[in-house]
Amino acid sequence: MLDLSTDVRYIKGIGEQRAKALAKLNIRTLRDLVSYFPRAYDDRREYQKIRDLQPEDTACVEVMIAAAPTLSRIRQGLELVKLRAVDETGALDVTFFNQAYMKDQLHAGEIYTFFGKVEGTGRRKSMSNPVVEREGSRVVTGRIVPIYPLAAGISQSLLIKAVGQGLQACRDLLPDPLPSDIQQSRQLCRTGYAYSQIHFPDSEETLAIARRRLVFEEMFLLAIGLRQMRGRRDVLTCQPYKNMDLSDFYGSLPFSLTGAQRRAVEDVLSDFSAGRPMNRLVQGDVGSGKTMVAAAAIFCAVRNGAQAALMAPTEILAEQHCRGLAPLLEGLGISSLLLTGAMPARTRRDALAKLKSGEARVAIGTHALISADVEYEHLGLVVTDEQHRFGVNQRAALSAKGERPHLLVMSATPIPRTLALMIYGDLDVSVIGELPPGRQKIDTFAVTGAYRQRIYRFLGKEIAAGRQAYIICSMVEENDAVPDDRKAAAGYAEMLQTKVFPELRVACVHGRMKAREKDAIMASFAAGEIHILVSTTVVEVGVDVPNATVMVIEDAERFGLSQLHQLRGRVGRGKHKSYCILVSDNKNEEAQARLKVMAQTGDGFKIAEEDLRLRGPGDFFGQRQHGLPALKVADLTCDVALLKEAQAAAAELLERDPNLESCPVTAQRVREMFEAGGDTLN
Numbered sequence: 125m126l127d128l129s130t131d132v133r134y135i136k137g138i139g140e141q142r143a144k145a146l147a148k149l150n151i152r153t154l155r156d157l158v159s160y161f162p163r164a165y166d167d168r169r170e171y172q173k174i175r176d177l178q179p180e181d182t183a184c185v186e187v188m189i190a191a192a193p194t195l196s197r198i199r200q201g202l203e204l205v206k207l208r209a210v211d212e213t214g215a216l217d218v219t220f221f222n223q224a225y226m227k228d229q230l231h232a233g234e235i236y237t238f239f240g241k242v243e244g245t246g247r248r249k250s251m252s253n254p255v256v257e258r259e260g261s262r263v264v265t266g267r268i269v270p271i272y273p274l275a276a277g278i279s280q281s282l283l284i285k286a287v288g289q290g291l292q293a294c295r296d297l298l299p300d301p302l303p304s305d306i307q308q309s310r311q312l313c314r315t316g317y318a319y320s321q322i323h324f325p326d327s328e329e330t331l332a333i334a335r336r337r338l339v340f341e342e343m344f345l346l347a348i349g350l351r352q353m354r355g356r357r358d359v360l361t362c363q364p365y366k367n368m369d370l371s372d373f374y375g376s377l378p379f380s381l382t383g384a385q386r387r388a389v390e391d392v393l394s395d396f397s398a399g400r401p402m403n404r405l406v407q408g409d410v411g412s413g414k415t416m417v418a419a420a421a422i423f424c425a426v427r428n429g430a431q432a433a434l435m436a437p438t439e440i441l442a443e444q445h446c447r448g449l450a451p452l453l454e455g456l457g458i459s460s461l462l463l464t465g466a467m468p469a470r471t472r473r474d475a476l477a478k479l480k481s482g483e484a485r486v487a488i489g490t491h492a493l494i495s496a497d498v499e500y501e502h503l504g505l506v507v508t509d510e511q512h513r514f515g516v517n518q519r520a521a522l523s524a525k526g527e528r529p530h531l532l533v534m535s536a537t538p539i540p541r542t543l544a545l546m547i548y549g550d551l552d553v554s555v556i557g558e559l560p561p562g563r564q565k566i567d568t569f570a571v572t573g574a575y576r577q578r579i580y581r582f583l584g585k586e587i588a589a590g591r592q593a594y595i596i597c598s599m600v601e602e603n604d605a606v607p608d609d610r611k612a613a614a615g616y617a618e619m620l621q622t623k624v625f626p627e628l629r630v631a632c633v634h635g636r637m638k639a640r641e642k643d644a645i646m647a648s649f650a651a652g653e654i655h656i657l658v659s660t661t662v663v664e665v666g667v668d669v670p671n672a673t674v675m676v677i678e679d680a681e682r683f684g685l686s687q688l689h690q691l692r693g694r695v696g697r698g699k700h701k702s703y704c705i706l707v708s709d710n711k712n713e714e715a716q717a718r719l720k721v722m723a724q725t726g727d728g729f730k731i732a733e734e735d736l737r738l739r740g741p742g743d744f745f746g747q748r749q750h751g752l753p754a755l756k757v758a759d760l761t762c763d764v765a766l767l768k769e770a771q772a773a774a775a776e777l778l779e780r781d782p783n784l785e786s787c788p789v790t791a792q793r794v795r796e797m798f799e800a801g802g803d804t805l806n
């Protein structure tokens with residue numbers, strides 16, 4: 125008797141080899157198999173008579189083979205099986221390339237269905253490599269056929285057959301995670317029907333019905349999990365902070381905070397005084413001044429007796445934060461220190477001792493802040509900068525070093541509205557929707573390599589006026605598995621220095637430099653001693669040199685839109701007019717469209733949504749960026765109405781049964797869904 129946990133090897137036609145290949149797709153059991161949903165469908169329902177076939181049509185024909193197929197070897201590596209098939213209206217020539225076995229599988233006088241694209245005109249019509257099926261069997265022809273994501277060693281038709289068998293064996297055993305009243309009130313179909321139809325839809329309508337149910341189910345489970353997480357967090361308590369006076373802090377700044385910054389700070393303060401751990405995301409476009417919000421939070425935490433840690437994704441950023449914040453904090457009587465992986469052992473030992481004793485109140489660093497040997501006297505606040513670069517586990521590890529520390533996450537990655545809807549369930553969000561005053565639009569141009577001389581002349585002019593420039597070149601992938609960004613960036617820098625700007629100072633930073641070298645170069649760029657900095661994307665996030673006004677990005681089509689926006693955000697940070705030049709020789713229409721978006725708008729949210737539209741949700745919703753479990757059918761950007769319904773249903777269920785005692789299947793599925801992602805958002 126087969127059941128859901130039966131190994132796929134029990135399915136006819138799946139042996140050791142194929143089971144191994146399926147395991148690469150995470151298909152091990154029957155349940156895995158039937159839960160492996162198609163990525164698309166091919167409508168093969170239309171049958172035509174040979175007479176009616178038009179070139180370029182794709183259609184099914186039911187035909188008889190007129191004479192035994194012939195096999196010929198044209199040359200080494202090219203075998204042709206040819207045959208002539210007929211129906212009552214005409215004849216069709218069929219050719220198979222390199223499928224010699226077809227000669228023995230197809231028999232004269234028998235009837236088959238061929239599905240393929242029609243070639244040739246008039247009376248000589250033909251198909252090459254059509255899909256073939258015996259008369260009467262309608263597995264891969266004559267219906268809407270699923271298309272699955274594949275792995276080596278597994279073909280579409282094999283998967284189609286296996287899924288078909290799997291469904292037959294266990295479709296009625298599938299447990300239903302939707303409580304029946306919710307199912308009925310929302311008019312959702314049963315789980316068995318949904319699974320059958322998502323794989324082998326009878327029509328567009330039944331596919332839509334199946335999909336609606338599965339999307340609802342997925343969002344419902346996600347919403348339940350998020351609500352439970354929030355519920356667990358709500359019962360945590362901590363000492364409310366008492367001292368909320370930030371006037372010293374404000375007094376020491378060279379500018380006054382924008383309204384949006386102030387509001388974010390107010391949000392943080394109210395979290396601090398609420399008596400439970402803060403879990404807040406501060407979201408603001410590049411250059412919106414998130415660091416100052418973090419600084420205010422750090423100041424307040426320290427004034428209330430806690431230590432604070434600020435974690436950045438790269439050494440360069442950690443060092444920059446340290447350069448910027450240490451003097452500010454020092455002026456307020458708060459001692460801070462830097463902790464990165466690249467520090468000499470002695471400095472590091474010293475730093476660790478100061479954190480443990482509490483002599484240092486603020487630690488600024490990379491993920492070195494969460495290595496096992498780092499101890500704090502009393503870690504009360506953890507700030508992470510550019511959260512999307514951090515793994516969920518790393519944040520969790522840092523949190524574990526304090527007793528329920530407050531968590532503040534800063535991100536420049538605009539979260540599209542629909543996704544925000546979802547994570548607002550667990551994270552409080554402050555949006556800094558305003559840039560500091562005096563910022564100008566960054567003029568952005570998308571050009572081809574033919575403009576390079578003009579670009580260099582323009583660089584020369586800006587530098588003569590006292591400004592500085594970045595040139596980003598993407599990595600070249602040589603034959604080695606690991607792309608070597610040194611060659612590209614260093615070679616480019618050398619060419620510029622010797623051939624184009626011998627009288628200027630050109631320098632280069634890349635990902636494989638020693639942190640100290642990188643730091644030295646960045647510091648000297650920040651000090652204005654270097655005119656042109658050639659770099660890989662190590663400058664992508666956060667680097668702040670207000671005097672830099674030109675950003676040239678070579679091979680711009682290789683970057684995602686959001687990444688380009690981040691890069692562009694490195695200029696336009698001071699009072700000077702700034703420019704971004706995107707160089708691309710790629711003629712691809714989509715690539716061109718993306719660069720055009722960049723030239724047209726400077727709004728990070730618009731760019732993110734456009735990015736999403738052009739690239740699909742895959743990248744954006746990769747677990748690393750937001751910590752949500754991966755979704756199989758739902759697309760959070762498209763299914764907003766359904767998402768809201770699912771959230772309401774989740775709330776309804778938890779209201780009446782907070783521990784899900786009445787629906788163990790639901791509870792189990794929520795656990796499974798979140799297991800993969802861990803207890804994600806703190």
Ligand code: ADP
Nearest residue numbers: 379380381382410411412413414415416560668
């Ligand atoms: P991001 O949000 O990208 O992290 P930063 O915190 O690096 O932005 O701030 C960008 C620049 O704006 C920095 O040079 C910072 O000193 C400056 N800045 C921040 N807040 C203000 C403000 N209220 N007025 C003027 N300049 C500000």
Ligand code: MG
Nearest residue numbers: 414415509666
């Ligand atoms: Mg920043």
